[in-house]
Amino acid sequence: MLEKRLVLVSGKGGVGKSAVSAGLALLAQRRGLRVLAMEMGSPGGLSAHFGTGPLEFEPRELRPGLHAMQMVRSDALLEYLALQLNIKGLNRFGPLARAFDALATTAPGIREIITVGKAIWEVREDRWDIVIADAPPTGQIASFLRAPVTISELVPSGRIRVQAEIMQEILRDQTVTGLILVTLPEELPATETAESITWLAKENVVAAPIVMANRILDQLADPETPPGPVGEAAQLHRALWSEQQVWLDRLPPDHLLPYLHGLLTPGEVAARMADEFELIT
Amino acid sequence: MTRTLIITGAGGVGKTTVAAALGVRAARSGLRTLVVTVDPARRLATALGVEDLGNEPQPHAAEPNLWAAMLDSTASWRAVAMRHADPDVATRLADNDFFKAASEHFPASQAYAAADQAATFVQAMAWDLVIVDTPPSGGGIDFFAAPAQMADLVGGRLLRWLTGGPLPGRRTFYNLAAKPVLRIADSVLGSDLLERVAEFLLDLRTTYDGVAQRGREIERVLGSASIFVVTTSDPAPVREAIKFYRDLPGLAASPAAVVFNRILPEKWADSTAPPGTSLALEQNLARWSAETVRQRDTREEFSSRYGARIATIPWSTSPPTDLDGLGRLLDESKELPWAEVGIS
Numbered sequence: 001m002l003e004k005r006l007v008l009v010s011g012k013g014g015v016g017k018s019a020v021s022a023g024l025a026l027l028a029q030r031r032g033l034r035v036l037a038m039e040m041g042s043p044g045g046l047s048a049h050f051g052t053g054p055l056e057f058e059p060r061e062l063r064p065g066l067h068a069m070q071m072v073r074s075d076a077l078l079e080y081l082a083l084q085l086n087i088k089g090l091n092r093f094g095p096l097a098r099a100f101d102a103l104a105t106t107a108p109g110i111r112e113i114i115t116v117g118k119a120i121w122e123v124r125e126d127r128w129d130i131v132i133a134d135a136p137p138t139g140q141i142a143s144f145l146r147a148p149v150t151i152s153e154l155v156p157s158g159r160i161r162v163q164a165e166i167m168q169e170i171l172r173d174q175t176v177t178g179l180i181l182v183t184l185p186e187e188l189p190a191t192e193t194a195e196s197i198t199w200l201a202k203e204n205v206v207a208a209p210i211v212m213a214n215r216i217l218d219q220l221a222d223p224e225t226p227p228g229p230v231g232e233a234a235q236l237h238r239a240l241w242s243e244q245q246v247w248l249d250r251l252p253p254d255h256l257l258p259y260l261h262g263l264l265t266p267g268e269v270a271a272r273m274a275d276e277f278e279l280i281t
Numbered sequence: 282m283t284r285t286l287i288i289t290g291a292g293g294v295g296k297t298t299v300a301a302a303l304g305v306r307a308a309r310s311g312l313r314t315l316v317v318t319v320d321p322a323r324r325l326a327t328a329l330g331v332e333d334l335g336n337e338p339q340p341h342a343a344e345p346n347l348w349a350a351m352l353d354s355t356a357s358w359r360a361v362a363m364r365h366a367d368p369d370v371a372t373r374l375a376d377n378d379f380f381k382a383a384s385e386h387f388p389a390s391q392a393y394a395a396a397d398q399a400a401t402f403v404q405a406m407a408w409d410l411v412i413v414d415t416p417p418s419g420g421g422i423d424f425f426a427a428p429a430q431m432a433d434l435v436g437g438r439l440l441r442w443l444t445g446g447p448l449p450g451r452r453t454f455y456n457l458a459a460k461p462v463l464r465i466a467d468s469v470l471g472s473d474l475l476e477r478v479a480e481f482l483l484d485l486r487t488t489y490d491g492v493a494q495r496g497r498e499i500e501r502v503l504g505s506a507s508i509f510v511v512t513t514s515d516p517a518p519v520r521e522a523i524k525f526y527r528d529l530p531g532l533a534a535s536p537a538a539v540v541f542n543r544i545l546p547e548k549w550a551d552s553t554a555p556p557g558t559s560l561a562l563e564q565n566l567a568r569w570s571a572e573t574v575r576q577r578d579t580r581e582e583f584s585s586r587y588g589a590r591i592a593t594i595p596w597s598t599s600p601p602t603d604l605d606g607l608g609r610l611l612d613e614s615k616e617l618p619w620a621e622v623g624i625s
Contacts, residue, residue: 013292014517188293222561229552230562233569239598262571
């Protein structure tokens with residue numbers, strides 16, 4: 001995954017997308033890559049793992065070689081108009097910016113293409129070796145990944161259409177773009193992951209995803225159940241483990257990430273994730 | 282009077298199970314209770330008796346005071362807008378690319394449709410308590426913001442921005458591209474994209490009175506409802522729960538309780554394995570004990586920071602599959618403000 005230029009991390013809400021994104025960014029930084037970590041979906045997830053407070057649209061260096069930013073649609077729109085579409089003299093509150101903002105709210109694909117476009121723009125910039133995006137959840141990822149196609153269908157000509165076609169190529173190029181789907185060994189996340197994989201195979205907008213199952217328990221070596229908390233904890237663990245195996249068999253995931261018991265500071269979580277990825281890659 | 286209880290929170294934390302369990306408790310305490318759910322897991326649909334039903338409330342075959350309705354999760358504000366449109370406009374809207382696409386992608390769409398249907402049941406005055414399980418997408422805080430967002434979209438705020446002035450008649454907006462600033466936009470987007478958007482917005486604008494009035498009714502229902510926020514002790518759902526204390530004021534009442542699901546027994550926090558325990562079991566207790574401490578700290582921080590009333594549901598490895606199981610689920614959740622929703 002670290003050989004790609006753009007890694008999108010998605011999954012059902014609450015499965016640990018941000019932890020995986022933060023861990024991957026940390027590993028890339030440890031290996032000396034120039035990294036941009038991008039909070040693309042709901043704000044707060046990624047920044048919590050770096051313990052830096054809210055991120056801004058302008059990338060901020062968190063530690064040597066690791067920058068992080070938060071997607072802000074209105075800023076991304078202005079940047080898109082100015083840099084990619086080459087429209088000069090834009091004023092945030094001017095009529096043109098407002099007209100585009102109206103369009104972005106109403107027309108399908110525009111909102112999404114601005115977000116995806118920002119990530120792709122950063123990839124083409126050569127400021128970074130790798131861009132790691134904590135992407136929107138699987139429920140929304142389809143409309144984001146498909147946005148360039150939607151635009152091409154909707155807009156018959158013009159500069160925005162040309163841009164959309166370049167984006168499609170970059171997303172489809174598996175040497176450049178990778179998608180990670182994070183999931184849990186439970187009914188709802190596993191089902192949603194399976195549905196996403198089917199959709200992705202059909203739409204062919206991005207290369208086949210890598211599936212990472214998070215919060216995996218190891219099998220308990222001792223079959224005894226003594227009285228008291230020792231036995232109760234063993235029983236809970238075994239029951240969860242059996243349930244987990246059912247969903248792992250059905251998925252099956254490419255990688256397993258361990259359940260991190262009792263970790264209090266988010267920084268610890270990102271560091272432990274990075275250690276795990278060290279073993280995988 | 283019909284009381285309304287809205288069960289909200291991030292996806293995957295057990296909202297639907299909690300809504301169903303509350304429904305069984307309420308029905309058994311003598312309240313005529315309707316549980317409105319969206320897309321339940323099969324076992325819950327079976328327990329509630331809504332497997333094959335549409336969105337009309339059905340009385341439960343085995344539980345006298347319990348009704349259940351399953352909302353159509355594909356319903357969108359498309360239907361709502363159509364309901365308030367003249368026949369001509371409705372025909373044009375139906376053929377408009379933007380309307381089709383926007384009704385699929387408008388983020389508040391599903392939340393609005395669910396809120397609309399739930400409000401209809403509350404207004405019917407046929408039940409003592411209506412328990413609303415919020416949809417997976419557009420659940421959480423969006424559910425409460427949906428009516429205003431809908432009125433905003435339909436109300437032409439965007440259209441006024443697009444035209445830079447008062448609302449135009451149908452004839453003037455065809456000259457949009459004559460405006461210098463918009464001519465640039467037109468060259469970027471190619472062809473007549475802006476005009477097609479404007480045309481769509483202008484048609485949509487004619488439904489404004491109906492949509493806005495309905496939106497105010499929905500807001501009244503949501504505004505007078507009690508709210509339970511369900512979460513686990515994990516950071517993402519807790520962040521979602523916090524929004525109800527930081528961002529909700531003005532849209533609805535402060536939550537009556539935050540229900541932490543999947544809670545480990547408190548006594549594990551200070552437990553150590555007795556001498557003679559195998560290393561595997563000793564380590565296993567130690568890690569679950571650490572997890573118990575983390576859960577407790579999360580709850581204490583939440584309660585001290587936001588003054589929230591906290592209730593807990595034990596972590597069960599066998600989720601309830603029938604009415605009796607659902608009825609027992611909240612047996613240990615004594616901190617729940619039962620009186621607030623009229624359950625004795």
